[in-house]
Amino acid sequence: MxxxxxxxxxxxxxxxxxxxxxxxxxxxxxxxxxxxxxxxxxxxxxxxxxxxxxxxxxxxxxxxxxxxxxxxxxxxxxxxxxxxxxxxxxxxxxxxxxxxxxxxxxxxxxxxxxxxxxxxxxxxxxxxxxxxxxxxxxxxxxxxxxxxxxxxxxxxxxxxxxxxxxxxxxxxxxxxIQKAKNRAQVTLKLAVSADGFIGIEGKGQVAITGPVARAQSHLMRARHHAILVGAATVIEDDPELTCRLPGLQGRSPIRIVLDPNGRVQPGAAAIRTAGQGRTIIVLGEAVPQAHRLALQAAGCTIMPCEMEKGRVALPELLEDMAAAGIHSVLVEGGAKTAAAFLQEGLVDQVMLFNGAGKIGGTGKPVTSPVGERQLAAFEKRETLTLGEDTLTRYTAR
Missing domain, CATH: 3.40.140.10 (Cytidine Deaminase, domain 2)
Known part of the structure; x- marks a missing residue:
């Protein structure tokens, strides 16, 4: 299903x-x-x-x-x-x-x-x-x-x-998963072009799939407690991270931004609209107090994080989320965020959209972090045709 x-x-x-x-x-x-x-x-x-x-x-x-x-x-x-x-x-x-x-x-x-x-x-x-x-x-x-x-x-x-x-x-x-592993469930969602890319550096959001696939993507958001992205996605794409399906706007998930170094500014769309839906910014200890206060003034909740080798300690973060009542997380971050969850073995489900068009040939395309080697750890469950695109669901073995 x-x-x-x-x-x-x-x-x-x-x-x-x-x-x-x-x-x-x-x-x-x-x-x-x-x-x-x-x-x-x-x-x-x-x-x-x-x-x-x-x-x-x-x-x-x-x-x-x-x-x-x-x-x-x-x-x-x-x-x-x-x-x-x-x-x-x-x-x-x-x-x-x-x-x-x-x-x-x-x-x-x-x-x-x-x-x-x-x-x-x-x-x-x-x-x-x-x-x-x-x-x-x-x-x-x-x-x-x-x-x-x-x-x-x-x-x-x-x-x-x-x-x-x-x-x-x-x-x-x-x-x-929360009962068995004491952490939030993680679903990794990626849209990959026909030539294997997920975007172009410096170009912001690049359309990879059509309207039918995008509607399914928004429905996924409505079915999760939270949606998570890295700071780079917020800075480069400036997404709102909401569910925009007619009748389901009220089911937009909690927005979580991994920003251990305090790079995201209050002017970002996800921060400006924090008053319309809960927004959590995950910050490292070294982030200046003034920046924390500016984000809080915009309506954001600050979640401190443990660091490991200069990165957010994801297992501990997922435990903190579960303790806060967040039991399902849709990871829509960029290549680095997706790769980090995969490397830690924390992805329970992959929802892979494959677009019909190609985006290579202009700028510097970003290669998908999910390939045959990564998918070997998952079982292919089903594929759905969405207009000219496809959606394939994989679950951890």
Missing amino acids: LGGCVLAAACQTPSALFPIGPSPATNSGMDHNRIDQRYMAAAIRLARRNEGLTGTNPSVACVLVRDDGEGWYVVASAITAPGGRPHAEPIALAEAGSLAKGATAYVTLEPCAHHGRTPPCAQTLIDAGIARVVTAVVDPDERVNEKGHAMLRAEGIHVTAGCMAKEAAEGLAAYL
């Missing part, structure tokens, strides 16, 4: 994605495993709608299905609410009302088993009379980690775990 390719569904309500009412023709002849896969696949697609919007909680979907003798049908569906609360299960149960009793719940992540601001979702499912629960991924949180499944089974509810786990884990990657 290519992150960001479901553009048409991004603004639909959950109920618009599923037919409500019996539909025996579409379920006729399907065995139980195929039915489970069908509805779990629907839940996985639905969960992607709120990626990047649920704070430190993952975007989880719950689809409630029942068969009253005329075929399986969806009675309710929900996603984790923006901000992370409430969870998907209580929203779906409230929508279903009395129809939840005896239904099957398809949930992309194991229902929580601990008391927080709200009761455990596992208990909520029990209280609603759910007969069966199908889950995709076990929640690695030590407060859950099979405890939700155990609560359900203890009440006589049949539990099927691991349905389409690999597919669901892709949408939950930021949450799972």
